[in-house]
Amino acid sequence: MTAHYDVLIVGGGHGGAQTALALRQQKFAGSIAIVGEEPELPYDRPPLSKEYLAGDRPWERMIFRTAAAWAERDVALLLGRRVMQVDAAAHRVTTDHGAMLSYGRLVWATGGSPRRLTCSGHDLVGVHTVRSRADTDRMRDELADVREAVVIGGGYIGLEAAAALAKFGKQVTVVEALDRVLARVAGAPLSRFFEAEHRAHGVEMRLGAQVICITEGDGRATGVELADGSILPAQMVIVGIGIVPAVQPLLDAGAEGGNGVRVDGQCRTSLPDIFALGDCAEHRNGFAEGDWIRLESVQNAHDQAAIVARAIMGNDDLYAAVPWFWSNQYDLRLQTVGLSRGHDAVVVRGDPATRAFSLVYLRGGRVIALDCVNMVRDYAQGRALVTNGVRVDAALLADPAISLKALAAG
Numbered sequence: 001m002t003a004h005y006d007v008l009i010v011g012g013g014h015g016g017a018q019t020a021l022a023l024r025q026q027k028f029a030g031s032i033a034i035v036g037e038e039p040e041l042p043y044d045r046p047p048l049s050k051e052y053l054a055g056d057r058p059w060e061r062m063i064f065r066t067a068a069a070w071a072e073r074d075v076a077l078l079l080g081r082r083v084m085q086v087d088a089a090a091h092r093v094t095t096d097h098g099a100m101l102s103y104g105r106l107v108w109a110t111g112g113s114p115r116r117l118t119c120s121g122h123d124l125v126g127v128h129t130v131r132s133r134a135d136t137d138r139m140r141d142e143l144a145d146v147r148e149a150v151v152i153g154g155g156y157i158g159l160e161a162a163a164a165l166a167k168f169g170k171q172v173t174v175v176e177a178l179d180r181v182l183a184r185v186a187g188a189p190l191s192r193f194f195e196a197e198h199r200a201h202g203v204e205m206r207l208g209a210q211v212i213c214i215t216e217g218d219g220r221a222t223g224v225e226l227a228d229g230s231i232l233p234a235q236m237v238i239v240g241i242g243i244v245p246a247v248q249p250l251l252d253a254g255a256e257g258g259n260g261v262r263v264d265g266q267c268r269t270s271l272p273d274i275f276a277l278g279d280c281a282e283h284r285n286g287f288a289e290g291d292w293i294r295l296e297s298v299q300n301a302h303d304q305a306a307i308v309a310r311a312i313m314g315n316d317d318l319y320a321a322v323p324w325f326w327s328n329q330y331d332l333r334l335q336t337v338g339l340s341r342g343h344d345a346v347v348v349r350g351d352p353a354t355r356a357f358s359l360v361y362l363r364g365g366r367v368i369a370l371d372c373v374n375m376v377r378d379y380a381q382g383r384a385l386v387t388n389g390v391r392v393d394a395a396l397l398a399d400p401a402i403s404l405k406a407l408a409a410g
């Protein structure tokens with residue numbers, strides 16, 4: 001027999017869980033199920049490369065709700081099952097257990113799979129990615145035997161993992177193909193600041209470095225060979241080089257997309273009664289000059305989930321949230337608001353040497369984004385500058401004695 005749900009959510013991560021919760025908050029009375037590939041109750045993903053990896057947060061504090069709380073909200077959790085196929089015309093999906101589930105509305109919230117290396121040794125024991133609880137648990141299980149670790153990829157996740165391992169006293173090297181870390185998401189002053197911080201904690205930085213292969217001994221990773229001929233010894237290799245959106249079943253069913261699945265302002269895909277959201281949803285974003293982009297952040301997953309829930313409830317709100325993000329490394333809290341891509345000027349506000357400063361990004365004289373390091377006040381007060389695309393003189397922005405609140409007020 002085919003079970004039927006009025007709303008069937010595929011993916012029990014941030015976006016999927018939040019859709020179910022938002023629907024119940026909005027008094028949706030129909031049946032809801034979440035089909036999730038991971039066996040765990042829906043949980044908080046960012047700490048996997050931060051507090052959970054560092055052993056500072058126990059698992060019980062990672063889950064969003066207990067099993068009883070989900071049952072109380074009448075949300076069925078079908079965990080440990082992967083949706084393999086979507087039949088959009090029949091309003092039905094098939095799972096890897098061979099079960100068929102039919103739906104009134106389908107919400108696709110599957111995130112992405114970590115991009116893997118393709119060089120030899122990429123699949124050796126000791127080579128890790130960080131996306132799920134299982135990934136981080138595997139790393140933690142091996143840590144006792146690790147003296148040296150190499151992190152491939154100087155993005156946020158790689159740098160966070162490097163900070164956590166350095167805290168355990170491991171000798172860590174970060175290998176980045178470009179000439180600075182965080183090159184895709186932040187301006188050079190922020191990259192240089194984080195590189196210096198990591199070096200100060202004993203982490204070696206290999207920038208502009210190409211990985212040739214992972215070296216092997218007894219079936220395990222023993223190191224990373226670089227194009228300049230050097231071999232970095234490592235008992236653990238962490239690969240943080242981005243994700244591939246998990247959308248193949250939807251694309252196979254005929255959904256428009258490529259880099260994820262394309263959605264409109266209400267997160268509707270091109271297929272009837274199918275929504276998509278979160279990391280896997282490519283949407284036109286007003287903070288990216290209307291370009292098609294995917295955002296990989298908790299904010300985006302949550303805000304798009306709210307839009308989907310409202311659309312299902314018959315509302316016609318459009319997604320227009322200002323993007324924001326955070327990263328914790330050592331005792332540094334980075335908070336970003338807006339998208340800095342396409343900036344033509346960057347203003348440093350405060351002195352990075354004090355470890356509390358902000359970068360303000362401008363395009364055509366308008367503020368488009370802020371990166372704030374240990375600067376909660378700038379982050380809170382600068383949001384309005386970004387949201388409204390305020391035009392501000394760079395010299396005023398550079399003066400930390402002038403509050404961003406005052407500048408936002410004009």
Ligand code: FAD
Pocket residue numbers: 010011012013014015016035036037038045046047048049081082083084109110111112130131132157246277278279280295296297298299301324325326327328
């Ligand atoms: P996910 O939370 O990834 O959930 C997708 C779920 O769908 C997964 O459980 C997956 O297994 C499941 N799934 C996939 N395919 C199928 C299928 N076919 N059938 C059934 N289930 C399926 N964001 C921030 O804003 N700040 C941070 O500091 C930050 N740090 C991060 C650190 C790490 C280590 C990681 C991995 C991510 C971090 N992020 C951070 C990003 C943030 O976690 C994601 O943007 C967010 O989880 C996206 O939510 P989602 O619902 O789109 O996807």
